[in-house]
Amino acid sequence: MKCRASLLFLIALLAYPAQARSGHLEKVLATGEVRVCIWPDYYGISFRNPQTRQLNGIDIDMAHALARDLGVRVRFVDSSFASLIEDVTGDHCDIAMFAIGVTAYRSERLRFTQPYLASDIYAVTTRSNRRIRTWDDIDQAGVVVAVAKGTLHEPVMREKLKQATLLVTATTQGREQEVESGRADVFMTDFPFSRRMLETTDWARLVVPAKTYYVTPYAYAMQKGDDLWYARVERFLREVKRDGRLLAAIKRHKLDPIAVSD
């Protein structure tokens, strides 16, 4: 997995050798603020509790850690997988920190750190769904599979599904509504989001692949070209991996099953 991540990283470097805009680090230090893109619906990663408006998740902790290392404040900028590339490349934030799956498409446009998590794909259906019992029931005729537009699942499932019908919703909420209303049978998501479904709804049922289906490494994304910034972030990641801050955060947010072991 590491090799694969490194390979992807190498491809990304080759693709955009001189496109980097300089000065993120300088700017961060100058303004005393680091802007971090997050997806506030990403449970366990960067979730904003609707009741308290408080942010919670591993990457909230890591963003704070990064800011502390840099000696600056952190400012969170709401983003999503649909708007990720635009938010980063548009310099709405200095770094996107919400467990971004490293895909070829994204790697062409963004610069990823080395991965710190890696999740397979999971399916969520309703409890009362009598067609989907196991993973193998998914790719069958008449079965409707929902994915959110812009997520890494969309290209993967489009490629993988042979019999079932793929339903791409505009929002992540949409895929949930489709499944709950019975218009779709399952939607595809990753481990952290599936956890959120199981914990916050009473209708969701998790369908786990019988064997490894499609594992995606998760990393942080930055603009391409700012080597200094990149090196600093990389150093940070190395340090948190080495000194256990990362592992402690993983454990704190119950993400052990998808932790990347070096």
Place this chain on the structure above:
Amino acid sequence: MQGRQLAARMQGNRGRRTAFVLIVLLVALGAFAATAYVMWRWRAKTIDHQLATAALTARALEDHLTQTFNVIERTLLNVAEEDRGTADLSFALRQAPYLRSIAITGKGGTVATSSTARNVGVRLMLTDFLPQTAEPVEVLRVGSLHAGRDFYDGRLSHLASPNPTISFIPVARDVRLDRSTWTTVVASVNTDYFLNFYSHHIPADEGLVQLLRYDGRLLLSTDEAERPGMLNSSDGVPARMAENEAGRFEESTENGRALLTAYRASRAYPFVLVVRLDKERALALWREDSANAFAIVGAILLAALALASLYFVRSERLTRDQARDQARLRVAATAFESQAGMVVTNARAVILQVNKAFTAITGYAAEEAVGQHMGFLQSDRHDTAFYATVRAAMEDTGTYAGEILIRHRDGTTHPHFLGLTAVTGDNGRISHFVGSLIDITERKQAEEEVRELNRDFVSFLENTTDFIYFKDGNGCFRFCSQALALITGHASWREIVGKRDLDVFPQDTAQAHYDDELQIFGTGRPLLNKIEAYQDAEGNRRWISTSRWPLSDHEGKVTGLFGISRDITQSMAYERELQQARISAEAANIAKSRFLASMSHEIRTPMNGILGMAQMFLIPGTTAEERENYARTILTSGQTLLRLLNDILDLSKIEAGKIALDHAAFAPAQLMQEIQALFAGPARDRSLELSCHWRTAPGQHYHSDAHRLRQMLSNLVDNALKFTAQGSVRIEGSEVERQGDSALLEFSVSDTGIGIPEEKIELLFKPFSQADNSTTREFGGTGLGLSIVKRLAKLIGGEVGVDSTAGKGSRFWFRIRADLVAAGAGSVAVADVPHARLATATASSHWRGHVLVVEDDVVNRRVIKAMLTRLGLRVSLKENGAEAVRFVITDERPDLVLMDLSMPVLDGCDATREIRRWEAAARLPRLPIIAFTAGAFDADRANSIAAGMDDFLTKPVDLDALNSLLPRWLCRTPETLPSTLTDAPRLEHQERLERLERLERLDTRQFALLVEDLVGLLDKHSFDAIARFKDLRLIAAGTAIADDIDAIARLLDEFRFDTARERLLALASTQREKT
């Protein structure tokens, strides 16, 4: 008694135990019954509660259903009013998961517009919708369940078709657009939404939720096995719906499943919501609770039971322990009030308690002793080391037992046996001391006595000469006398202890002992005075007398024996001698009686002659011739008497062996002639011929006692003459045998008398035993003649014999051995014959001098005084020895003393000794003292010579003998000696005289009383006699009997009581006679 108490206690225990078990059972049953009742009630309540829950759930779900459908109706109404096209339709589905799609129908019932594009153009069949109506109504109508996702693939679900994996319920709402125009908006309702919702409320394992259409058709069921669309005939809900739109009840399905059912019809739409709870599942909690309750109750009961049992057992044990402790306490209390003095102290030896025996022993009352330290009983008789020993014993073993001297309250110290025990508490420390005290004063004394007895006994065993032994039941020696040890070759009697007879004696002796002892063990009776022979160490045959007694235990069983053996060899010899002496004495006694009878006769005859003639002599007018005849008869009779006495004396002398032979030469022929001459007169008187023949050489002389020969022949001739009435008596003699210088002579006297019967010949030579007692009376004679002959012949070394034929005559003979006298030795003077002596009897002479006669008998005094006066002597007379001594010493010293031997006060011998002592002290010449006595025995003569007398004169006094004696002692001139004495010897003799006089002052009365007392004590062999005898010795001290008393005292020291008694009686008798 104890057994009955134990049985009663055991019965009590059993009763209590049974009661306890019954109570426990009752409590347990009660608890379980109560629990069961409560649980049963709880079950009913649970069922009620579950039914209520089902009803509540049904109500909540109905409410949700009605609300949801209300929203659906509103949504459909909005869609119909706004009709904004497809995009708007899907917008209406936002946040409405219960709707899958919304559609608006166009002409002909086909879908004109739909949120789901694929629905467009699908023709809808609204015929079986409820409520059924032919005209449009402004009510939401509900169709049957359709299989499929939406209208585009939906088809009516039939009972025959498989249970659909995805389904929806179509609903329709007719909406009036204007007065005549109606449009119908339809929606496919997402059944999964409801199933999800219901399954949250009632999980599958607890029961199920059904949604029925009002007509009873099953639309949805959380139970996947139930087929939607079916009409369940057994379902009680539709039937009840007719009566009540909501209700609850219990039911059971066809397959036996019990259910708690609640139903409720929607208040606005044609639905009935049914909640069916599994009764078993509903009761599971109750069952679990019941089980738990029972378990808890059981556990509590069990715990309570265990506790109760524990308590019961404990209380039982406590009761038992209390009973045991009380019993122990009773025992302890009884033990405490025992005979021994008991004292309890604390750990510092301060007395806490004492018993009555303690008070009785020490004299200290309880209140005096309690609070004192034990030490207050200490005496000063033990040193500190002793108390250190006691303390050490207590520290080492916690106990001490031993003897101790303790001071009593009265200050006296006594030996005690003290037992001390330390009482240790639970903490291992000494809490108390308990002491027991036994006064062993008496025991110690008894032990001392036993020790003394033992010592004496051992001393006795070691010193006695008797053989004494004790054996146990096995015949082993326990102990024995040292004498027995020595005779069996042991150095000490202790070596024999434990041995058997076989180890000690030869086998035959041991066997004999064994037999005897077996008999004693068998019979239990003693075996007394068994006499046995044995060999002593030197191999001499000796005799012992053995007595054995059994030793018995307190039950009378023989456990051993003891025996005493005494060497009786010596005493047997004594006994034999005594026996013979007794026989001899008896014979002598008989002979003496006979002799006295004979003597009476023998003496009467001459006495008659003397007395008769003396009377005739005194008759006046008798002529001188007659007087001479009378006097001669008197003289002859007197001589006969004298001869008789001499015969008796001779016999006595011979028998006593005190005759001395006087060897001299003699000629038998001459001797025989003298005899013939001697008896010629009597023979002539009896007209008998008396002849004499010596048949050997007439001149032959022999050496022998001629005097005794003459006596023998005289006796025989006298005898022959006496027993021969007519005929002759012949005296014959010859030498019958010659051996060198020795010859055997035979003399015989033959007569022609009456002869002697053959059977009486044996008796002839025995004294006082004439052949016939009657002969004595006829012929006279003492009967001693032949006895004397026989004894003299034996004395000389010869023998006697007799040949006799009754009626024809007898021949008495004797043979003697004599030495030949060589021829030419010359003739020998022949001794005087009686006739010669008779001739000188009248001769008289005159003497000068002073003679003292000491004689107690007045007649004898007169006779001797007459005779001495006739001889011309001056005579003084004294009646006893004491008078004589006093006369000689103080008055006048005579020239000669005639001293009688036997006299009162002081006898002749003692008087003579006194005189001799005085003479020696005064250095005076020896005064001639002549013994003057009727005692004719040599012993008398020897005694008188030993006492210091000079000569001997026999009573009755022969005048010739007196006449021949006087010249020997009166030839000297008595006046040459001083008649007065020096002072010193005189004073010394004064003391002697006082001593002599003190004899008379012996307190005879006191003496007699003491003797009487002592004889009584000696009779009983009482040792008190020894002490009493000292009084006697005090009384007799310094008197004449002092020596005798001392001698008797020595006998007493040897415990010879009987002998002492005899001697004392004899002495007393003598004293009585003297006084």
